[in-house]
Amino acid sequence: MAGGGHRTTLKQKNKTHNHGKHRSKRNLKREAHGKVNVKQLTKDKKIKDILRQEALKKRGEDRDGALNDRRGATTTPPRLVVLISLHASVNTAAAVELLKEADLSSDVNTSEQLNVHVSSGKLKKRICITNPEYGNLQALLDAAKVADIFVFLVGESGMDRYGEHCLASVMGQGVPAHMFVSQGLTELSKKRLTDAKKRIDKQIEKSFPGEKARTLDSWQDAQVLWRQITNLAQKPIHFRDSRPYLLSEKVEFEPNQAEDVESPEIAELGTLKLSGYLRGHELNVNQLVHLPGWGDFQMSQIDQVDDPYPLVVKGNKDRRQKKDSLTADQDMEEAAPRSFRLAVATNPESLQSEVVPDEMDQEQTWPTAEELGEDKPVKVKALKGVSDYQSNWILDLEDGDDGSDGSDDDDDKDEEMDEEDKSDGGSDESDAEDGIDEDTATEADENTNYDEGMDLEEERRVYERMKEERLHVQFPDEVDTPLDNPARVRFARYRGMDSFHNTYWDPKEMLPYDYGRIYRVSKHHYKRLKKISVRTLEDSEDGDGDNLLAEPGNFVIIYVKDVPKAFMDFHKAEMPVALFGLFKNEHKMTLVSTMISRMPNFKAPVKAKDPLVFQIGFRRFSSCPIFSEHAHQNKFKMERFLPQKGFIVASMYAPIMFAPAPVLVFRENVMQKYDLVAKGSLLPLDTDRIIIKRVVLSGAPFKINKKTVTVRYMFFTREDIEYYKPIELRTKLGKRGHIKQALGTHGHMKCSFNAQLKSDDTILMNLYKRVFPKWSFDPHVSILPPAIAQLEKEEEEEDAEEMVESESTEKREGAAYQMFD
Incomplete structure (x- = not known):
């Protein structure tokens, strides 16, 4: 049919969407034809107005607070400026005098702790200048914890080695608002001035890209620097801004009275009175406080004092008060600062930091046949929480070898075995030492006093450590099987695993005694614990009965009780004393893990369980950590040495601390000084972290027949081969296999692999054991300047x-x- 259409049968016709009994919002808008319900419109408009007003109010409060902080209002403490000398030729005293003379009409006062307070009525600002001594690293770090602004002073030659060391330490601890200032450049010629500026900018560019150094050689430079310091935007430091803290302006100590002393230990204690501006948050008299390097303490009382260094703004006064102005000023000069008791401790938080374990609440072993007096062996019941796969692990021990002891004994055995291996090459070392003695004898005429300042024992110890680290890098975790001790006895605590990543390991299995002394915090409960601790501090801001809270910005006197007398023996006027308030539960012991990386300029070997000094946030303590790899998994392999590159996790027993917080690691050197070893950050708490120590037993192929190989030198007894028969073998070239049978009685065994082996391949067997850190926490520690100063x-x-x-x-x-x- 001409012109007729043809209806296709292949066209798809989809079913319309069923909206149900209600209509969609789009249909309602389409049916309304642009009309809006008056009630709903009014309601939405009111809600928008309320939200807009709340946002404007919050924005105004934040703006006023920022302006008050920048202007130095009466409710804010003076800005704390720390002058950090990065070169021995820098004259910090001259820099302080120039800052004093920036405003000739300013009030200048010096506290007993040598803190310089400058209140400028003309500039309407006030600052507090702290000047740590060059070479005193502890004073620098303690002052930097509470500083608002860093002023780095460099000379005409830039930074020296000690200055670079100080800069690395301060950067690892956290840098607030900062600026670089050069000194002594005006006396140089044009050519030397250009070279000096290039040299200084090049050194600054490495750590702070885009920063330029300012000059401080005249009164005009000091006035410009003063305005920049007071108007510099603040940068938050998390570990201190969320808690109350104080830098003392006056330190007093009152020993306990003889009548009130019941024991000689209490007689060595006393009350420490610290006076200063409270910063950060409110301070409750019932919470605990921390003194860096000395530990946690309770407070007995808080007094509030009138500001001894007020900001007096001089301006036009009211004419009606002109007659009484002179008498009022005289009264203000004659009147002493008033003080009143703000709060007295009524229910202080307990200082108990450890859990007292129950001696009877221990794992009980099933009695043996000898204990029951029977000849038949006793069937051991399956332990609760042990799966069928775990029951196949090598858990059987010989008679008299139970698993009740800690892992430290087995680690000591490892070290003894290593020492025995070293003793084999003693003849070579003795020959080398004889050669050294001959060389030194020939050069005795030239350097007669060279050997007097050398510690040969320390030199040998460092050399052995370097050799161990080199062997560990070349042959990781490889251990020789002892000839005089059966392997099943030597490695009785170790077990085999099919897969390191997939095999389940119960985190509550065979825990040491020290784990009963700590508070358990798993990674699933860490966030909740942090919220509870911070919320408890916020809830205590309402006060406790008649006690009032110490508000930030006020000048207070804090009475810290039961402080040892040794504090005043070590205290000096040039050493800053800082005090930090603690959250709830922050004094309780737990397992703390930190992620650190080695400093580039530190090359000496650092072995696990070596004593190190840690500074985590505001805390400083010494401990012997163990190292483990940093990865996202459920088990972590232990590392015997701190690696030269990359990150590693150091675990130790320490008080509870909440991340984020910076970490600095120091170690004592031969000259009894402390070097900066590593820096990093704090990880979230997790007491269920499983750290596995691996031991690799190696053997050599003796005869190769396609996939069947005769292996020797891995074991030396037939019983050891039968004992470790279920464990899988692997080779360095990636082959896998298992033990088929023992050949003879001297340690030869027949093994089969998934492919043919090469003659230069090595057969390996991996054994694993869980390890724990030692209880070596010591809060009483100080940091001496490094050997770089000398x-x-x-x-x-x-x-x-x-x-x-x-x-x-x-x-x-x-x-x-x-x-x-």
């Missing part, structure tokens, strides 16, 4: 001698050339 003095003396020699040679050369003229 090296700098020696280098300066050598440079001075070289300068004198060069000048003398130039004079001689000039006199010689005068003859030809």
Whole structure:
């Protein structure tokens, strides 16, 4: 049919969507034809107005708070400025005098702790200047914890080695608002001035890209620097801004009275009174406080004092008060600062930091046949929580070898075995030492006093550590099987696993005694514990009965009780004393893990369980940590040494601390000084962290017949081969296999693999054991300046001698050339 249409049968017709009994919002808008319900419109408009007003109010409060912090209002404490000298030639005293003279009408006062307070009525600002001594690293770190602004001072030659060390330590601890200031550049010539600026900017660019150094050589420079310091935007430091803290302006100590003392231990204690501006948050008299390097303490009382260094803004006064102005000023000068008792401790938080374990609440072993007096062996019941797969693990021990002891004994055995291995090469070392003695004897005439300052035992110990670290890198975790001790006895605590990542390991299995002394915090409960601790501090801000809270910005006197007298023996006026308030539960012991990385300039080997000094946030303590790899898994392999590159996790027993917090690690060197070993950050708490120590037993192929190989040197008894028969074998080239049978009685065994082996391949067997850190926490520790300071003095003396020699040679050369003229 011409012009007729043809209806296709392949066109798809979809079913319309069934909206149900209600209509969608789009249909309702389409049916309304643009009309809006008046009630709903009014309701939505009111809600928007309320939200807009709340946002405007919050924005205004934040703006006023920021302006008050920047302007230095009466309710805010003075800005704390720390002058950090990065070169020995810097004159910090001259810099302080220039900042004092920025406003000649300002009030300048110095506290007993040598903190300089400058209140400028003309500039309407006030600052507190702290000047740590060059070479005193502990004073620098303690002052940097509470500082608002860092002022780094460099000389015409930039930073020296100790300055770079200080800068690395401060950067690892956390840097607030900062600026770089150069000194002594105006006296240089144009060419030397250009070179000095390039050198300084190049050094600053490495750590702070985009930063430029300012000059401080005149009164005009000081006035510009003053305005920049007071108007500099603040940067938050999390570990201190969320809690109350104080830098003391006056330190007093009152020993306990003889009548009130019941024991000689209490007689060595007393009450420490710290006066200063409270910063951060409110302080409750019932909460605990921390003194860095000394531990946690309770407070007995808090007094509030009138501000001894007020900001007096001089301006036009009211004419009606002109007559009484002179008498009022005289009264203000004669009146002493008033003080009143703010709060007295009524229910202080307990200082108990450990759990007292129950001796009877221990794992009980099933009695043996000898204990029951029977000849038949007793069937051991399956332990609760042990699966069928775990029951196949090598858990059987010989008679008299039970698993009740800690893992430290087995680790000591490992160290003894390593020492025995080293003793085999004693003859070579003795020959080398004889050679060394001959060399030193020949050079005795040239350097007679060189050997007097050398510690040979320390030199040998460091050499052995370096050799162990080199062997560990080349052959990780490999251990030789002892000849005089059966392997099933030597490695009785170790077990085999099919897969390190997939095999389940019960975190509550065979825990040591020290785990009963700590508070368990798993990674699933960490966030909840942190919220509860912070919320408890916020709830206590309402006060406790008649006690009032110490508000930030006020000048207070805090009475810290039961402080040892040794605190005042070590205290000096130039050492800053800081105090930090603790959250609830922050004094309780637990397992703490930190992620650290080695400093580039520190090359000495650091072994696990070596004593180290940790500074985590505001805490400083010594401990012997164990190292483990940093990965996202349920088990972590232990590392015997701190690696030269990359991150590693250090675990130890320490008080509860909440992340984020910076970490600094120090170690004592041969000269009884402390070097910066590593820096990093704090990880969330997890007491169920499983750290596994691996031991690799190695053997060599003796005969190879396609996939069947005769292996020797892995074991030396037939019983050991039968004992470790269920464990899988692997090779360095990636082959896998298992033990088929023992051959003879001297440790040869027949093994089968999934492919043919090469003659130069090595057969390995992995054994695993869970390890725990030692209980070595000590809160009483101080940080001495590093050995770099002494090296700098020696280098300066050598440079001075070289300068004198060069000048003398130039004079001689000039006199010689005068003859030809």
